Amino acid sequence: MITIKEYKKVSSLEEAYELNQKKTNRIIGGMLWTKMSSTNINTAIDISGLGLDKIEENDNEFVIGAMTTLRDIETHKGFDLYTDGAAKEALHHIVGVQFRNLATVGGSVFGRYGFSDVITLLLSLDTYVQLYKGGIIPLAQFINMPYDRDILVNIIVKKEKIRCAYKSVRITKTDFPVLACSATLTKNGVRMVFGARPGKAVLLTDTENIIDGEITEEKAEQFAAFAKENIKTGSNMRGSAEYRSHLVSVLAKRILMDMGGLEK
Ligand SMILES: Cc1cc2nc3c(=O)[nH]c(=O)nc-3n(C[C@H](O)[C@H](O)[C@H](O)COP(=O)(O)OP(=O)(O)OC[C@H]3O[C@@H](n4cnc5c(N)ncnc54)[C@H](O)[C@@H]3O)c2cc1C
Structure with a gap:
């Protein structure tokens, strides 16, 4: 069971970053993985008010906010078309619809879990992560970096003919x-x-x-x-x-x- 002492819904990435520098504080995505552990969290940092729950598509790329749910990615028409249905195939096996309506892409990628369908899919595309302090780096580099206290802001998938x-x-x-x-x-x-x-x-x-x-x-x-x-x-x-x-x-x-x- 996890115990959370305080809850803070932040109004900026800077505020989230400052709070996240304390080791006992934790960014909260969908909280589905976090709640499986037995930890004491001092302050749960809620970034759901920062507008990071959207997928934006233009001619060159998809920009997927960290708080976008797996279900929103699975049902996004443009992403489905771009990936020939592979995104839907990767995500629809993950537990169930209610679960995927909560689980976030930020939590999935930041966690860097070995079992991750999400990372497996994204790594085969030309994918980058945008970190608040660390800037934009290739996903392939990010998954092998040590865990730090930065914040994942967006996932960027560059378009190419595939x-x-x-x-x-x-x-x-x-x-x-x-x-x-x-x-x-x-x-x-x-x-x-x-x-x-x-x-x-x-x-x-x-x-x-x-x-x-x-x-x-x-x-x-x-x-x-x-x-x-x-x-x-x-x-x-x-x-x-x-x-x-x-x-x-x-x-x-x-x-x-x-x-x-x-x-x-
Ligand atoms: C029972 C169960 C079965 C699962 N099965 C599968 C499966 O078959 N395939 C699969 O791919 N995945 C699976 N998952 C993983 C799931 O899809 C999510 O990846 C996982 O729950 C994390 O997403 P979340 O939004 O719940 O993150 P959270 O639990 O909220 O966060 C996870 C970690 O990431 C950090 N974090 C979250 N967002 C950010 C951010 N923006 N910046 C920095 N740090 C951040 C948190 O502090 C925490 O350390 C499963 C999970 C569970 C619990």
Whole structure:
């Protein structure tokens, strides 16, 4: 059980940042992960009044506020179209609609959880995080940074011409994934991300140029073997490293066959 001594709804990012410098204070997103722990929080910092619950789309990018719920991302028409439905596929397995109406993208990304479908999806796109003090940095860099007391303000997804697909394997519906895989195909080739290995999501690029042009079954099989060889997996209560490595090749092939080629 968590115990919260004081609650403060802030009126600026600076106020939130100042309060968050104290180790016993905590930014609150949807509070769904936080409430699972047994901690004493001195001041719960509520940033829900700062207008960070919106997705803004222009010709070049999507800017997703940290307080945007997973459900809002899942049901956003522009993002759904841009990701060929991959965003919906990544998010709709997470617990249930009521849960996703509360869970925020800020809490999901700041947490940097190994099991995260959210990070697996975003890492396969050209994604950046905007931190209040740390500025705009690539998500790939952020997920490997040590935890600090900064505030995640926005997630920025730069638009490019892509095909995109997402698949995960779960032992039971709504459980954490045993393995998650997200891929984008751009004019520069394939970017494939494996999450829930069970470690943090990792990005695999096609350094051997296996996929150039149209994706055939043979090329997909070659890439699947390349992925299996290069993606490090581990064991936990949901599956062994060996099982996960098998899934790496199965999901890699299926995802490539689903994407087909760059032309939509
Ligand atoms: C039972 C359960 C099952 C789940 N299953 C899955 C799953 O299958 N797949 C999946 O991807 N995820 C899953 N999740 C994770 C979930 O989707 C959210 O990622 C998680 O709950 C965090 O989001 P939140 O808004 O609740 O964050 P919170 O719990 O409010 O915050 C999480 C952490 O991030 C910090 N934080 C929040 N917002 C900010 C910000 N803007 N700036 C700086 N720090 C911030 C908080 O201080 C806290 O340390 C599951 C969670 C639970 C509880």
